[in-house]
Amino acid sequence: MRTSAAQPHGLPNRHPLQTTQVDEPMRDYVQPIGRKLARHYGFHPFPGRKDPGVVQAYIRHYTQPDQTVLDVFGGGGVTAREALILRRRAIVMDINPVAELVTRASVLPVDLEKLDSAFQTIAREVAERILAIDEMPAAEIERTLGEYDLSFLSGEIHTLIRRGAARGIRHLIDLHDPRQLLGLLLLRDAIRAEADDRIRLMLRVAFSHTLKYATRMFKAKRTGYWAGDSSVFLHFAYVVPETLSYKNVWLIFEHVFANVRKGKAEAQRLIGDFYQEGETFSFIRGSALNLQQELAARGLPANEFADYCITDPPYAEVIQYPLLFSIWYAWLDVEAPALEQDLTVPTRSESARREGISEEFVRKLTASIGAISRALRTGGWLTLFYQHSNLSYWKAIVEGAGEYDLRYVNLVPQPQNVKSFAQVKHPFKAIAGTLMLNLRKLPASVHEAIYGRPENRILFPSLHKFAELELQRVIVEYLGAPTDVIAYHVIPALLNPNLVSGKVQEAVDLIELIREQDLEPLGAEHVPNGEKDLWMLKPGVEIDPALDFYDRLRYHLFAFLRRQKEATQLELHATASEMIASEPHRMQTKLFELAPLLSEFAELQDGNWHYSPEARRRAVQMRLLLARSSADELRPVFFQADTALLPLRMQGLSELSSRYSQAVDRPLSGEYRTLQNLLVAVLTTIRDRFSSQLTSVSAIGPLAEGIVDLRNLELEDLSLGLISHSSIEDAVQLETTLAKEVFGRVFLNSGIMFTGLVRPLEHSSWLRTGNHITLLGQE
Template sequence: MLNKLFQDFDFAQLNSADFKEDSVREVLILPILTQLGYGSSQIVRSKSLLHPFLKVGSKKRFVTLIPDYLLKVENSYAWVLDAKAPNQNIHSGDNVGQVYSYSIHPEIRSKFFALCNGREFSLFRQDTPEPILYFELIAIADYWDELSAYLSPSSFQTGKVLAYTTPKKVIKTAPFSYLDCSLLEEIPVKKQSAKRHFGVHGYFTKQSWNVVNEYIKNFSQAGDLVLDPFGGSGVTAVEAMMLERRAIHLDLNPMSTFLIDALTCPIEIVDLQCSFDRVKSAYMQHEPTTTETIDTALKKYAYPQDFVLPKGSDVELIQDLFSQEQLAQLATLKHCISQELNENNRKSLLLMFSGLLNKINLTYHASEGRTEGRGNSSVFAYYRYRLAKAPAFVDLKKYFDSRLQKVLNAKREIASKINASTIEHLQVIQGTATDLSFLKKETVDYIYTDPPYGKKIPYLDLSVMWNAWLDLPVTEQDYCLEAIEGGEHEKSKADYNALIAKSIEEMYRVLKFDRWMSFVFAHKDPEFWHLIIETAERCGFEYAGAVAQKNGQTSFKKRQNPFTVLSGQLIINFRKVRKPKYIMKASLGMDAGEIVLQTIEGVIAKYQGATLEQINDELIIKGLELGFLDLLKKEYSDLTPLLLDLFDYDNDTELFSIKQNKQFKTHVDLKLRVRYYLISYLRRMEIEKKTARFDEIVLAIMPLLKNGITPESQTILSVLEDIAHRAGEGWRLNADGQATLDI
């Protein structure tokens, strides 16, 4: 390799005073670029860049920056390379800072930058202070595979654009291939059709079981190990077991691990029913209903006292969430359950008891127009302990009976797949996603996880009532490790970011190569998406595409806060491969504001009115796909003020539309708009390994171009010919870069 690159070059020449920076460029750097696969049209030499901040002199002359090499892939700058003289330091200091300034320039925005002084080669990522690759040039053969994996044109990719279509059922007949798995598109939700999840026990968030089921089925096969390090309500683990996979359910909240352990512990149905009858009979003999028996029960039986509730609660201490009668009855029932000798029966009965806590407290309110049992606890509705104006007092015995039926239905449904013979394939662990040390590296086959969303839900704070009644300890260390923003411990955004980043690093470590991770997120702040992408790529994950996925019914929280709660989510998919491709930032020729407004108006035009979720989804995925997510996070972390200012909003339909008698505001050059959407569409076709026909292209992008003058097909064709080439009966993006439009 050394001779192939440098044709017997004598490295002793580097000691000569005549061998300077220009010699490094011509003799050593150009052969490296050529061997990496860059053609002359992809190598931009000595491009002048206006310094975004500095001007000098009374006439304010601009200061220019001139990087030696800009390397292009698909008309976007993939990385920057600067040559230095052999005696220059390229590991740290001012030289590194200089090239870093080129990489972050608004016209460049490249993820990678490199320096070469003839003796050594150093490669940096924008987010790493130390080189990610550093070697002596004479030893380049030993580092070539790694260098090529980072910097060859094929190492860069763009994301999958959003498609709003129903997935097609595919019957797989060929042998299962992990790397050939295709992305799923949006899946119709069947939230209430699985008794194993619906009705057993409330939780703050739940993934739709059939969506999780389809993802596990698509990205893994029977016998594989599936991990959910933010296990929550346990949908991932249960569905993995139902599909004959092995499963690990991990969560910091002991309430979460109790629920899954109690649901999945094997029991005999008849034996559990007998156990229930004994408990109910014992309870009825001692049921406290009078002042005297209530006082006696409160003295005799243990109940949680003096647990401090989170700030914002209507009362300070846990016992104030209940009437004296409720405390006495719950304490009596729990004592009766504790007398059962069979551990799994006892766990199952405590699961029924825990489900009762949602109804037997002073925050519980019946839904208007429904029976007393059809309501909710405020902690699930408002994410705080709010006393009901008129608490609904329900009969404990009646709803304990209904809990039995719910749990039995769930147990019957899972019995064929989760039983005494298979339970060893399930691990339920109370712990943190930041430390998966109980797993060896590269032992997990698939990860599907739904992490906490910033300050949306402080799980440990809100679980106090259940953890206290169930005697589940929560330590100070647990609170420190909880990946949230805010909460009782007033954790900062930086704390949250660091914990999520560490969790992704651990997920990368334990996942096998050529396997997938699906990361669910429903946050409207693009900064969190940027964090996920940057962290995942830094670890070595390859972004494979994001898909919009609805959750089903609009939540109460969404109805109360339509602009701060998203009813849908995005599922972002990564692969762990040995030579990952990196998302490259496209040169679009317009600033972030134009891109944002252009995209919003395009979505509104496409759907004749768009929801906040549709706008947010499109912007996030466009940001991923074309690489402007970093700009989006800086300038548009909250779209609500912009949307309400520039567009009409219909409270009934929840749709944004162009203001009455107003035209679209963006006046971007027609050809540039066409180019923007053509690149997006053709890149999606490329990832899906499809070739697009011209009429399909026109039908796909025409609805997005209604602002301004609608283009003729000939206009679309002329731009298409500039950025793509014919491939059979269709079109594909040029592989060696696209011509820049004069605008």
């Protein structure tokens, strides 16, 4: 038996597999919130910042207050900040001294009054002089600059600037307009004079923030100067725009300082007195590859101390930060990290990078994953932000992690901006959005006991077959699908660990097919459809019977009417009956209504149905909304309710919940669909029966309106929301109603053996009206 070393931060000894650990990974994406937060975007433009809402949701899911969160590629400090806000201990590492500066500055308590008066002092000292530079003759600027030692800016810029080199930019100093250069020097010296360490730290943050706007690489936006950015983030390459976006350095500093101050105030208010250096917060400057040595050197436990690690590794071959960092290193007078350790530095030339991945980089990345694994307690989770269009990296992580007892559990596509994601502009870059990889540190046997043996979970003879069926599902559900919708659904499905275990190369090849828009080998055909391309199933392809019956019927009718343009009720009934006759299970036709299906893509005129692309577009949008929305906006509402909570007891609910979460991994299975339909029915019942009694129906209501992805709705949320705002009588009544109307025969007869199907009569129109619930076809 292992005897644990002393725990860091005075934590009590615990069994390695703690009872607080969750077995369920995060499964759905999170609504990003970052843009609104001063503590995040206003504070410092550190490259690669991740959304704090996403980081918070993950920390909340995987840990309890007082547990320890680790981030070995800490960057701008989002993990440290959000962990402390959530009352978790944070151990953060980064090789970059600017990351240390920014992270410390954002969590340290600072006397804001002192900070304000320091700013006033600097303003008195240099504001006028810096503003006067704009009126100075060039010769005088040159002469004044001559009085400074500028050797700190003599560093040579290598091949990174693409078009800039032609504009005479060879050294760091060439990156500044002389007026801005002089302004920066005056400002730097004024800040150096500040005696209080913490206050000077804050001013240095504002100074490095100022540098973002005071180089030739900054490009203002037409919509507003401050909305501009450094070229590297606009173009993914260093480019020097032809015209300089000039603003006086004092005006920049003034603006930036106000934001830094606001961000600081916000973080400080939320962190409160939870920050304690060495207790709740430690920053380790060093390389993730040497995590254990660095911790030991500081007298900290090096192994099995972290409850959770969330980290965003640099993908050097995609975004190149080094030049931006070099500017900061030079001006802040800090030492650049050792090149061979710094994962932000590309290991090869740009042309070599285009050809494939660098083994060197992969080796370093997997070595840091090894270090994380040693730091994690057994049973702890690792979440990696994965942002690379080259899947070989993903393959390297997933396969490499296994060497260190970290096992890939699932993957969640995480759009940066959920609202606009519905119209992915560059479909085949969809994979380049962030993917959240969830891995867990478990011995193989325990992992298999919880998550099953990978080989048992592969339901398909081959990945090719799986891709074919997934493509079918998307085409059938969306009434023909454009390429972006296909990419959005099929690519992440192919990266599902249950499927790809041992078949990673096959998955990579299939994804390549999708990216090349070569979908014919998978059974689809391309049809013209106005401006947007559309993929349909090749005629004669037999639709997988595991797909929802109504979806298949609807698609069948859709394909028919799309060809015919117009048909009589009789013709449509004949088409439907033909399909139903070939069904393995006979349906009860008396409850069977075609109109709701047809109305999703057709209009009734003079007794005949006419194909309507407009109706199809509306219906598809509704489906996309449903598939991509999230319950996250509603969760806080539930959590905020501080009324004493009474658990809602509903027979079978927990079993439903666990069966459901198992079925989620098998989206093609009949059970998954059945359960999903059951959930729809539960929600609809609640909304319809209780809208007058329950205050929280305002929150629940939209769920049933289709604003929330049901897969994201946890049943605990549902009961919390209901109970916190209602009386026991309401709860009992609700329970009875649900038991009678929804679960009734399904649950009681069969102990959740789903022999029946629960669904609103109006099929998908429950999204809008959904007030009929009926039990269909009990066998």
